[in-house]
Amino acid sequence: MTKIGLIRCEKNEDRCPLTGCLTSLKGGVQGFAGYDAAEIAGIFTCRCPGDGLVEKAKILKSKGAEAIHFCTCAFAHKESNEWVMGEGFCDHLDGLMAQVASQAEIPCVKGSAHLPKAYQPETVAPG
Ligand code: SF4
Secondary structure, X not given: OEEEEEEEEHHHOOOOOOXXXXXXXXXXXXXXXXXXXXXXXXXXXXXXXXXXXXXHHHHHXXXXXXXXXXXXXXXXXXXXXXXXXXXXXXXOHHHHHHHHXXXXXXXXXXXXXXXXXXXXXXXXXXX
Protein backbone atom coordinates (compact mmCIF):
# COMPACT_ATOMS: atom_id res chain seq x y z
CA MET A 1 0.00 0.00 0.00
CA THR A 2 1.44 3.37 -1.01
CA LYS A 3 0.04 6.54 0.48
CA ILE A 4 -0.38 9.38 -1.97
CA GLY A 5 -0.67 13.12 -1.53
CA LEU A 6 -2.54 15.01 -4.22
CA ILE A 7 -2.04 18.63 -5.19
CA ARG A 8 -4.36 20.46 -7.50
CA CYS A 9 -4.41 23.98 -8.91
CA GLU A 10 -6.68 26.62 -7.41
CA LYS A 11 -7.85 27.55 -10.91
CA ASN A 12 -9.86 24.33 -11.02
CA GLU A 13 -11.05 24.07 -7.45
CA ASP A 14 -14.52 25.45 -8.11
CA ARG A 15 -15.08 23.36 -11.21
CA CYS A 16 -13.79 19.88 -10.41
CA PRO A 17 -14.23 17.99 -7.12
CA LEU A 18 -11.33 15.68 -8.07
CA THR A 19 -13.67 12.87 -9.07
CA GLY A 20 -11.43 11.52 -11.82
CA CYS A 21 -8.29 11.80 -9.70
CA LEU A 22 -9.80 9.93 -6.78
CA THR A 23 -11.42 7.28 -8.98
CA SER A 24 -8.13 6.65 -10.78
CA LEU A 25 -6.26 6.45 -7.50
CA LYS A 26 -8.75 4.01 -6.04
CA GLY A 27 -8.67 1.88 -9.18
CA GLY A 28 -4.88 1.98 -9.53
CA VAL A 29 -5.08 3.25 -13.10
CA GLN A 30 -3.83 6.20 -15.17
CA GLY A 31 -1.27 8.14 -13.10
CA PHE A 32 -1.49 5.58 -10.30
CA ALA A 33 -0.96 2.45 -12.39
CA GLY A 34 2.55 1.95 -11.04
CA TYR A 35 1.43 1.13 -7.51
CA ASP A 36 0.37 -2.26 -6.16
CA ALA A 37 -2.24 -0.39 -4.21
CA ALA A 38 -2.66 3.30 -3.53
CA GLU A 39 -4.45 5.12 -0.77
CA ILE A 40 -5.03 8.85 -0.39
CA ALA A 41 -3.04 10.53 2.38
CA GLY A 42 -4.49 13.98 1.79
CA ILE A 43 -5.19 16.72 -0.71
CA PHE A 44 -4.03 20.32 -0.92
CA THR A 45 -4.78 23.14 -3.32
CA CYS A 46 -1.83 25.07 -4.70
CA ARG A 47 -2.36 28.83 -4.74
CA CYS A 48 -0.61 30.87 -7.41
CA PRO A 49 2.24 31.31 -7.76
CA GLY A 50 2.90 28.37 -5.44
CA ASP A 51 3.65 30.17 -2.18
CA GLY A 52 3.81 27.75 0.73
CA LEU A 53 3.67 24.70 -1.50
CA VAL A 54 6.76 23.12 0.05
CA GLU A 55 5.17 23.48 3.49
CA LYS A 56 1.99 21.84 2.22
CA ALA A 57 4.04 18.98 0.79
CA LYS A 58 5.78 18.55 4.13
CA ILE A 59 2.40 18.33 5.84
CA LEU A 60 1.25 15.68 3.37
CA LYS A 61 4.45 13.79 4.08
CA SER A 62 3.81 14.04 7.82
CA LYS A 63 0.39 12.49 7.17
CA GLY A 64 2.06 9.51 5.56
CA ALA A 65 2.32 10.50 1.90
CA GLU A 66 5.15 8.63 0.14
CA ALA A 67 4.69 10.45 -3.16
CA ILE A 68 2.85 13.54 -4.32
CA HIS A 69 0.88 13.57 -7.56
CA PHE A 70 0.06 16.77 -9.37
CA CYS A 71 -3.28 16.74 -11.17
CA THR A 72 -3.32 16.23 -14.92
CA CYS A 73 -5.37 19.39 -15.49
CA ALA A 74 -2.36 21.42 -14.30
CA PHE A 75 -0.42 20.55 -17.47
CA ALA A 76 -2.95 19.25 -20.00
CA HIS A 77 -6.31 20.34 -21.35
CA LYS A 78 -9.39 18.76 -22.84
CA GLU A 79 -10.11 18.97 -26.56
CA SER A 80 -13.12 17.24 -28.11
CA ASN A 81 -13.39 14.74 -25.27
CA GLU A 82 -9.69 13.95 -25.30
CA TRP A 83 -6.96 15.20 -22.99
CA VAL A 84 -3.88 16.57 -24.72
CA MET A 85 -0.59 17.91 -23.41
CA GLY A 86 -0.14 21.64 -22.81
CA GLU A 87 -2.34 24.61 -21.88
CA GLY A 88 -3.05 23.28 -18.40
CA PHE A 89 -3.79 25.50 -15.43
CA CYS A 90 -0.16 25.92 -14.34
CA ASP A 91 2.58 27.27 -16.56
CA HIS A 92 5.40 26.63 -14.08
CA LEU A 93 4.49 23.19 -12.81
CA ASP A 94 7.87 21.61 -13.59
CA GLY A 95 9.65 24.23 -11.47
CA LEU A 96 7.23 23.76 -8.59
CA MET A 97 7.62 20.00 -8.73
CA ALA A 98 11.41 20.28 -8.67
CA GLN A 99 11.22 22.64 -5.69
CA VAL A 100 8.85 20.39 -3.75
CA ALA A 101 10.83 17.22 -4.52
CA SER A 102 14.10 18.70 -3.33
CA GLN A 103 12.90 20.79 -0.38
CA ALA A 104 10.21 18.47 1.00
CA GLU A 105 12.25 15.42 0.01
CA ILE A 106 9.44 13.45 -1.54
CA PRO A 107 8.97 12.07 -5.07
CA CYS A 108 6.69 14.24 -7.19
CA VAL A 109 4.70 12.67 -9.99
CA LYS A 110 3.21 14.65 -12.86
CA GLY A 111 -0.23 13.23 -13.56
CA SER A 112 -3.30 11.72 -11.95
CA ALA A 113 -6.40 10.99 -14.04
CA HIS A 114 -7.18 10.89 -17.79
CA LEU A 115 -3.55 11.07 -18.96
CA PRO A 116 -2.96 12.39 -22.48
CA LYS A 117 -2.43 9.65 -25.05
CA ALA A 118 1.05 8.06 -24.91
CA TYR A 119 2.07 10.20 -21.92
CA GLN A 120 3.94 8.30 -19.21
CA PRO A 121 3.88 10.07 -15.84
CA GLU A 122 7.18 11.81 -15.12
CA THR A 123 8.62 11.55 -11.63
CA VAL A 124 10.95 14.06 -10.02
CA ALA A 125 13.01 12.24 -7.40
CA PRO A 126 13.96 13.96 -4.15
CA GLY A 127 17.46 15.29 -3.69
S1 SF4 B 1 -7.03 15.99 -13.19
FE1 SF4 B 1 -9.17 15.83 -13.87
S2 SF4 B 1 -10.29 14.93 -12.15
FE2 SF4 B 1 -8.31 15.67 -11.37
S3 SF4 B 1 -8.72 17.76 -10.62
FE3 SF4 B 1 -8.02 17.94 -12.76
S4 SF4 B 1 -9.90 17.95 -14.02
FE4 SF4 B 1 -10.41 17.15 -11.96
